[in-house]
Amino acid sequence: MIFSTLEHILTHISFSIISIVITIFLISLSVDEIVGLYDSSEKGMIATFFCITGLLVTRWIYSGHFPLSDLYESLIFLSWSFSVIHMVPYFKKHKNYLSTITAPSTIFTQGFATSGLLTEMHQSEIVVPALQSQWLMMHVSMMILGYAALLCGSLLSVALLVITLRKAIRVFSKKNNFLNESFSFVEIQYMNERSNVLLTTSFCSSRNYYRAQLIQQLDQWSYRIISLGFLFLTIGILSGAVWANEAWGSYWNWDPKETWAFITWTLFAIYLHTRTNKNWESLNCAIVASIGFLIIWICYFGVNLLGIGLHSYGSFNLH
Amino acid sequence: MNKNPLNHQLETAVKLRHCWCSEKPLPCSSRNSASMESLNTFTNPLNPPSPRRIPLKPFQIHHHHPKSTQRNLSSPISCKLKSSQKDTTKSSTKLISQKILLSENMPPPLAEEEDGVEAEKPLENDKNGAMGMWLKRLPRRVLSVLSNLPLAIGEMATVAALMALGTIIDQGEAPDFYFQRYPEDNPALGFFTWRWVLTLGFDHMYSSPIFLGTLVLLGTSLMACTYTTQIPLVKVARRWNFLQSSEAIRKQEFSERLSRASVQDLGIILMGSGYEVFLKGPSLYAFKGLAGRFAPIGVHLAMLLIMAGGTLSATGSFKGSVTVPQGLNFVIGDVLGPTGFLSNPSEEFNTEVHVNRFYMDYYDSGEVSQFHTDLSLFDLGGKEVMRKTISVNDPLRYGGFTIYQTDWSFSALQVLKDSEGPFNLPMAPLQINGDKKLFGTFLPVSDTDASSVKGISMLARDLQSIVLYDQDGKFAGVRRPNSKLPIDIGGTKIVIVDAIGSTGLNLKTDPGVPIVYAGFGALMLTTCISYLSHTQVWALQDGTAVVVGGKTNRAKGEFPEEMNRLLNRVPEIVGQSASEHSEDRGG
Numbered sequence: 001m002i003f004s005t006l007e008h009i010l011t012h013i014s015f016s017i018i019s020i021v022i023t024i025f026l027i028s029l030s031v032d033e034i035v036g037l038y039d040s041s042e043k044g045m046i047a048t049f050f051c052i053t054g055l056l057v058t059r060w061i062y063s064g065h066f067p068l069s070d071l072y073e074s075l076i077f078l079s080w081s082f083s084v085i086h087m088v089p090y091f092k093k094h095k096n097y098l099s100t101i102t103a104p105s106t107i108f109t110q111g112f113a114t115s116g117l118l119t120e121m122h123q124s125e126i127v128v129p130a131l132q133s134q135w136l137m138m139h140v141s142m143m144i145l146g147y148a149a150l151l152c153g154s155l156l157s158v159a160l161l162v163i164t165l166r167k168a169i170r171v172f173s174k175k176n177n178f179l180n181e182s183f184s185f186v187e188i189q190y191m192n193e194r195s196n197v198l199l200t201t202s203f204c205s206s207r208n209y210y211r212a213q214l215i216q217q218l219d220q221w222s223y224r225i226i227s228l229g230f231l232f233l234t235i236g237i238l239s240g241a242v243w244a245n246e247a248w249g250s251y252w253n254w255d256p257k258e259t260w261a262f263i264t265w266t267l268f269a270i271y272l273h274t275r276t277n278k279n280w281e282s283l284n285c286a287i288v289a290s291i292g293f294l295i296i297w298i299c300y301f302g303v304n305l306l307g308i309g310l311h312s313y314g315s316f317n318l319h
Numbered sequence: 320m321n322k323n324p325l326n327h328q329l330e331t332a333v334k335l336r337h338c339w340c341s342e343k344p345l346p347c348s349s350r351n352s353a354s355m356e357s358l359n360t361f362t363n364p365l366n367p368p369s370p371r372r373i374p375l376k377p378f379q380i381h382h383h384h385p386k387s388t389q390r391n392l393s394s395p396i397s398c399k400l401k402s403s404q405k406d407t408t409k410s411s412t413k414l415i416s417q418k419i420l421l422s423e424n425m426p427p428p429l430a431e432e433e434d435g436v437e438a439e440k441p442l443e444n445d446k447n448g449a450m451g452m453w454l455k456r457l458p459r460r461v462l463s464v465l466s467n468l469p470l471a472i473g474e475m476a477t478v479a480a481l482m483a484l485g486t487i488i489d490q491g492e493a494p495d496f497y498f499q500r501y502p503e504d505n506p507a508l509g510f511f512t513w514r515w516v517l518t519l520g521f522d523h524m525y526s527s528p529i530f531l532g533t534l535v536l537l538g539t540s541l542m543a544c545t546y547t548t549q550i551p552l553v554k555v556a557r558r559w560n561f562l563q564s565s566e567a568i569r570k571q572e573f574s575e576r577l578s579r580a581s582v583q584d585l586g587i588i589l590m591g592s593g594y595e596v597f598l599k600g601p602s603l604y605a606f607k608g609l610a611g612r613f614a615p616i617g618v619h620l621a622m623l624l625i626m627a628g629g630t631l632s633a634t635g636s637f638k639g640s641v642t643v644p645q646g647l648n649f650v651i652g653d654v655l656g657p658t659g660f661l662s663n664p665s666e667e668f669n670t671e672v673h674v675n676r677f678y679m680d681y682y683d684s685g686e687v688s689q690f691h692t693d694l695s696l697f698d699l700g701g702k703e704v705m706r707k708t709i710s711v712n713d714p715l716r717y718g719g720f721t722i723y724q725t726d727w728s729f730s731a732l733q734v735l736k737d738s739e740g741p742f743n744l745p746m747a748p749l750q751i752n753g754d755k756k757l758f759g760t761f762l763p764v765s766d767t768d769a770s771s772v773k774g775i776s777m778l779a780r781d782l783q784s785i786v787l788y789d790q791d792g793k794f795a796g797v798r799r800p801n802s803k804l805p806i807d808i809g810g811t812k813i814v815i816v817d818a819i820g821s822t823g824l825n826l827k828t829d830p831g832v833p834i835v836y837a838g839f840g841a842l843m844l845t846t847c848i849s850y851l852s853h854t855q856v857w858a859l860q861d862g863t864a865v866v867v868g869g870k871t872n873r874a875k876g877e878f879p880e881e882m883n884r885l886l887n888r889v890p891e892i893v894g895q896s897a898s899e900h901s902e903d904r905g906g
């Protein structure tokens with residue numbers, strides 16, 4: 001009984017902290033002199049990480065099996081992975097813009113998981129015989145970590161596309177000031193973080209320079225994190241195949257979930273290959289990675305909505 | 320062969336690598352520092368020590384290319400390294416070279432070999448006739464077409480699109496299904512009818528010619544690309560090249576100028592950070608993470624291995640499934656069917672499998688937690704060769720085939736009716752929604768010749784408890800098979816004696832599995848390694864200053880910071896004598 005109350009409390013704490021953190025981020029975008037706010041948002045993310053870890057550990061102890069056996073638990077694991085990814089550059093002392101992606105992602109997944117949409121799934125359920133294996137831990141955790149990293153990377157590519165194409169849009173239509181101003185917030189924040197003193201050269205050229213730098217940084221960060229995510233995804237798919245062979249005798253069954261994971265893998269392999277060609281860099285790769293964002297959601301959620309195949313553990317019905 | 324321990328250390332100190340020598344670099348790798356010291360003591364008697372610091376004193380060494388012993392006598396000694404600082408006599412050179420050569424057991428080529436030799440001898444000779452030329456060029460042209468990158472990307476995209484289509488269109492249904500789903504008078508997307516589905520083979524997409532053909536094309540592209548693009552890339556990456564001018568160094572992605580520093584200090588700091596450093600006079604070349612360049616080749620090879628293994632699995636394996644009631648047996652060869660033309664039955668197919676016992680574990684809530692089957696294997700002579708209890712995720716392996724526990728069923732219910740019996744009533748599966756199972760059986764109590772027979776129905780979800788209903792279909796009671804408790808239904812006394820389950824087994828023998836597993840392991844490992852970034856650093860001593868430049872191929876974002884951290888640790892030389900800054904070495 002105490003465990004379930006503890007779990008309940010931790011869920012709500014993590015959700016509230018995340019909401020506060022995201023509010024702080026949004027405030028700091030428009031009012032950028034309050035440095036203390038940035039630090040407190042960092043601490044907020046760390047607190048969230050500990051809360052979600054506590055939540056997962058509590059669920060593990062309470063139910064006796066590793067907390068990854070149905071959709072609700074995998075969603076919590078996903079938001080946990082986002083918070084881990086958020087904290088890794090923080091420990092390496094890189095100031096980076098990944099945090100603007102991971103923090104909202106954490107809140108969205110955590111919010112969706114704890115929302116009223118899935119209340120009937122909050123109860124920890126028993127594990128069917130097919131899932132009682134050590135492979136469960138490795139396969140599913142690697143897949144979720146891979147999804148989280150790839151989602152971050154593809155969101156960074158989407159951001160890159162938006163910034164690049166906004167320049168092109170602006171050339172065509174000078175009237176759309178609202179769009180311009182709303183996105184210039186990000187650039188102003190970037191500029192303020194890079195240099196405290198605005199250069200005396202003309203505002204326009206320095207903005208272009210910083211925009212080019214921002215694009216390059218986004219490009220490199222998305223490349224690095226997508227490679228990491230690709231690695232996790234590979235290990236996840238292969239461990240799933242080995243597990244299937246141990247459990248059912250065949251390592252690949254063209255199950256919808258398996259097939260879509262393979263499609264995701266192929267798409268990000270295409271991304272990595274387009275990067276080798278220097279002429280195509282940044283724009284084409286970003287387009288490929290943005291398609292990857294959709295494909296990951298189809299793979300993770302879309303297949304579960306159908307509820308068919310061998311991976312039917314994660315199915316749920318939207319009422 | 321009694322190897323001189325010094326030379327063994329030499330070998331480990333200087334990693335054997337191919338030297339493209341018009342330059343003759345001096346390796347000062349720190350892999351085996353003990354060898355450095357011993358090397359110094361070795362060379363010291365021959366060459367008086369220089370006033371410079373000891374570990375980086377130039378010394379002489381020979382390289383041996385391990386593979387080229389047969390090809391060319393001169394290539395084993397591909398580099399002869401000369402100290403650029405000092406005058407060494409020919410005799411000392413000979414002495415060293417002979418000492419190394421003899422103990423290496425190589426054919427003693429002349430130590431006077433000066434010229435750097437290329438690794439690949441031009442093997443192509445002129446063939447006669449234009450036809451021969453064209454025939455020779457054809458593979459090359461095909462190769463160059465196949466290893467085109469956009470083609471490969473297109474193939475990958477096609478494979479992905481076909482797979483996606485395969486998940487949208489239901490696979491493996493009867494043609495009638497497709498007639499109804501994709502009718503001709505109301506085609507999906509305006510043109511997609513059942514004709515498309517059946518002629519293109521989309522109903523069995525993953526074994527259709529289109530899909531397999533695209534996969535084969537992708538495989539050949541993989542092989543072509545590995546051969547033409549990646550292997551030469553490896554050779555280029557392994558080349559040591561020194562940049563001789565500061566302009567060339569400044570052109571790198573990252574470049575910096577350190578005033579009042581020395582290249583040797585930089586070399587030591589780089590060595591401490593895990594780089595492999597090579598010094599030639601005033602110029603330095605260091606690299607780290609070379610494995611990151613090789614690993615993509617490994618990835619491609621692993622994928623080819625997986626494809627080959629998968630092909631073998633698809634054409635050479637046997638599979639089958641069987642549901643066996645407890646207490647019965649079957650012969651393995653009877654239930655296995657071949658999957659392709661390479662399937663070869665083996666002697667173990669004569670083994671007989673006997674199901675000793677089938678039982679299930681339950682949670683407290685009543686759900687099934689695990690099912691177990693106790694199996695015995697008997698050979699032709701009737702001798703028991705193996706006995707094991709299997710469960711889901713714990714199969715039985717014997718003689719190249721594997722038996723998996725995948726399913727269960729209810730075979731029969733043993734009942735006593737009015738103390739007569741026991742009668743075995745077969746249980747039939749009943750259809751309900753979802754994937755829960757329901758079995759039922761019927762015990763007639765009235766005259767069986769009448770048109771409507773009345774009797775007692777018994778339903779069961781699992782082997783734990785049986786629910787009984789009377790002749791009118793009203794609920795009568797629940798009994799557990801082991802309780803031996805009788806129940807009276809309309810005058811008939813029923814005792815449930817036993818619930819006999821049957822186990823659902825999948826059998827398989829797959830020769831391609833070891834290959835595929837090897838491919839999996841290689842793929843995981845090489846993907847990990849290819850995450851490493853290949854970093855190269857060049858430096859040149861320009862007077863009292865050092866010009867440093869570097870580039871990396873993957874981790875471009877963190878590279879400037881990492882380099883700055885390293886360069887901050889290079890000590891600044893204050894004062895004239897070189898011995899002063901031997902104390903403040905390192906960071």
